[in-house]
Amino acid sequence: MSDADKWNTRYRDAQVGDGRPVQVLSDYAHLLPSHGTALDLACGLGANALLLAARGLDTVAWDISPVAIDKLNAHARGHDLPLAAEVRDLTLHGLPEHHFNVIVVGRYLERRLCPAIAAALKPGGLLYYQTWTRAQVSEHGPGNPAFRLACNELLHLFAELDVIAYREEDTLGDTARGLRNEAYLVAQRPVV
Numbered sequence: 001m002s003d004a005d006k007w008n009t010r011y012r013d014a015q016v017g018d019g020r021p022v023q024v025l026s027d028y029a030h031l032l033p034s035h036g037t038a039l040d041l042a043c044g045l046g047a048n049a050l051l052l053a054a055r056g057l058d059t060v061a062w063d064i065s066p067v068a069i070d071k072l073n074a075h076a077r078g079h080d081l082p083l084a085a086e087v088r089d090l091t092l093h094g095l096p097e098h099h100f101n102v103i104v105v106g107r108y109l110e111r112r113l114c115p116a117i118a119a120a121l122k123p124g125g126l127l128y129y130q131t132w133t134r135a136q137v138s139e140h141g142p143g144n145p146a147f148r149l150a151c152n153e154l155l156h157l158f159a160e161l162d163v164i165a166y167r168e169e170d171t172l173g174d175t176a177r178g179l180r181n182e183a184y185l186v187a188q189r190p191v192v
Contacts, residue, residue, distance in 0.1 A: 016072055039102070046085060059081075102128070141181055163187050
């Protein structure tokens with residue numbers, strides 16, 4: 001089964017609007033610019049894209065699943081949102097350099113793309129990134145450790161960006177509370 005087929009199966013019975021944006025975007029939405037261009041990378045059914053578009057950003061959403069993209073485009077048209085979703089295999093297509101004011105990546109990890117993601121930000125642009133870590137307290141997320149971050153890896157993958165916020169709580173303390181199984185980052189491309 002191809003990656004597209006796997007995700008098409010997952011999204012076939014799901015509805016746009018049922019999901020929530022990743023926590024990093026919800027927690028730091030107040031940092032979003034009032035206008036500009038935004039990208040929701042590996043968007044799925046577009047919960048992040050919907051938040052970005054509702055905030056007035058011209059939003060592009062990319063995913064490998066035609067099912068998810070068709071549903072998201074129909075929803076955006078029906079709600080008159082500035083959102084264009086596109087089927088895109090991120091491992092085959094590059095990202096335009098210095099193009100986006102905001103990029104959001106939620107629960108997707110392809111390390112080879114990280115330099116291109118950083119380069120796709122305009123000077124002053126913001127990256128919101130949240131994905132799974134190897135230090136986990138539950139079975140949520142991918143079973144393959146290759147799709148999980150090592151300790152502090154997210155900081156190293158985007159070392160050329162200025163860190164605004166970072167959170168990775170690992171297995172410390174009361175594991176029933178806080179951000180577990182994931183790390184998140186808000187970072188900015190330097191202006192100069």
